[in-house]
Amino acid sequence: MTAQALANPDKSKRWRRAADLLLSRGVMRGAAIVCTVVCVVALFAEFIASDLPFVLKFHGHLYLMPNLFNPPELRIFDARLLIEHMNPGDWAILPMVPWGYNTHDLNNVLAPPSALHWLGTDAAGRDVLSRLVYGARVSLTVGLLSVVLLVAIGMTLGTIAAYFGGWVDTLLMRIVEVVHSIPTILLLVTILAVVAPQGFSAVLAIAVVIGAVRWTDVARLIRGEVLRVKTLDYVLAARAAGANSRRIIFQHVLPNASSPVLVSATFALAAAILIEGALSFLGFGIPDDMASWGGLLNGVRDDVQAWWLAVFPGGAMFLTVTAFNVLGEGVRDAVDPRLRT
């Protein structure tokens, strides 16, 4: 950048600087805010959208956080029923969205956004905003779990391939090529159709399957880094000093290869959220009794004119994915200027 600017000074430099500034301050801050908001929403979903209040005085009982503990005697109630059945003297502090993600409001099926349902309802009369909130939890859980898994698999196999070389390397790189040759979505859909997980295990299964299929990029990256670092003088020196393979790998090689992995993990998180979205959209991902952004988007099938089912879940996914991608670029620039594009 500087060499180019020195060699070719022009009036556009002002623009460039403005863009740099924007990217470094505004956009990066925006991305960080979006990521934080999504994480907070995912963590505290019950306090943002729930059938039951935070605190409830009902028929002489005082309930603390029934939204979290879901006491059996309140299970038949949703927020409206609760208020209808209140005695004089009862009171409640309701969350912002007084709808659970599986509460069916059958008077408002496929209803457009209104004061009652801020972002409308789906074909089963479930509140879209509430499902968005719980969908954030599903998306982030799948994303984080699968990234942890794919980084672990990728680092292990990549290091083994590079360090031992020979037929081990050839075999592992063949496997990478095999995995690359099958379209990810097709492979994942096949596995998930076969496993057909239900309930919360679906979240785990999808994360595991994404991790088990998407480790190849990290493996290649690590392999390249290890091959590069392996020939550096200090590794030779360590070897000459009598360090064994394990010590060299863990003490010298991996720490030097960790920053590209961090960058790649951030991008992989965004990719994993997208993949989960696509799988749920196709109907092979998160089952319908759990909330997911892709599943909500798929609701457009029930009524192609229901724009609120297209705009909001897709928008949430786009914002989140873009924010993580921008953060990835930021992390890349911060940890390793060499990788800057």
Next chain:
Amino acid sequence: MWRFLLKRLLLMIPTFIGVTLICFLILRLANAEPMSANLDIGLSGRQISRDALEHLRRLYDLDKPWYQQYFRLVRRLVSFDLGTRWQDGRPISEVIGEALPITLLLSTLSLVIAYLLAIPLGVLSAARRGSKSDTITTVGLFLLYSLPSFWVGTMLLVFLASGRFVNCPWIDAPGCFPLQGWHSFDGFDQLGFWAKCVDVGWHVTLPIFTLSYGALASLSRYARLGILEALHQDYVRTARAKGLSERVVLYKHALRNGIIPIITLLGLTLPYLIGGSVIVEQIFGIRGMGYVALEAIRLPDYPLVITIVAFTAIVTMVGVLISDFLYAVVDPRIRLGEEASS
């Protein structure tokens, strides 16, 4: 160079074996007794005699050990003896013969469009590096890159095809684009050649847009980088020093060299598009390979699933081969390096 290509070609064999083996094992582990699953669906729970069951098991090789089954599978794939679809008994080769051209039509058209737009965009952006237009293009492409294709497709369907938001008075249907299919269902056969082309074009506009923008975003990013890198090279400085105009430097010297990386990406973009068509075909109800594949997985029709996965894998491998070939053609270092070392 031929030695290099031959080596790559031979390496496709173990990859092919790996792909089919993975697929076979997934489906095999899933269902130790595929026949029972098939019966539940196919015969809706009716009783079946032991003899008939044995006959069916023999028919589908289910009485053999797994490695023999796998060997037979590969033999049938290689000899193109693909069997029939469980759903309706049609030969799988016929089903694929119908679906593959549609998917190829979608992906090659998207490929062409993505390249035709990506190269000029990249060049202009690189030539005016740091300018307002470059910044806007770069940010725009970055956003485009992050847009999930299943969202874009759904939005296009809702806003342009559903008829709630825009309507074209000259089309006697709601919306401006059709909701489904790659051609009209009524009276398509009676149309003349050009009318057919118009009809198909009208139907595939939204799918192709959905499919191509992602490739466009990444390709033009590569084009911009490639040309920027070329502009740093010594021969560009020499050309400038000779007094050549910036135009000539850009289009004759930098463009030719800077474009190499994105030409070699051709082979890798095609498989990417074929993977993407799974989603696009599903959204727009187009009966291509992706649609047939999802249908087969839902049923489930395992032989059809394996066949389709094997087919897409072959297309991908051919794509990688083309990419390697192009790389060897445009970059002498590759082929000479290979020959020198062997």
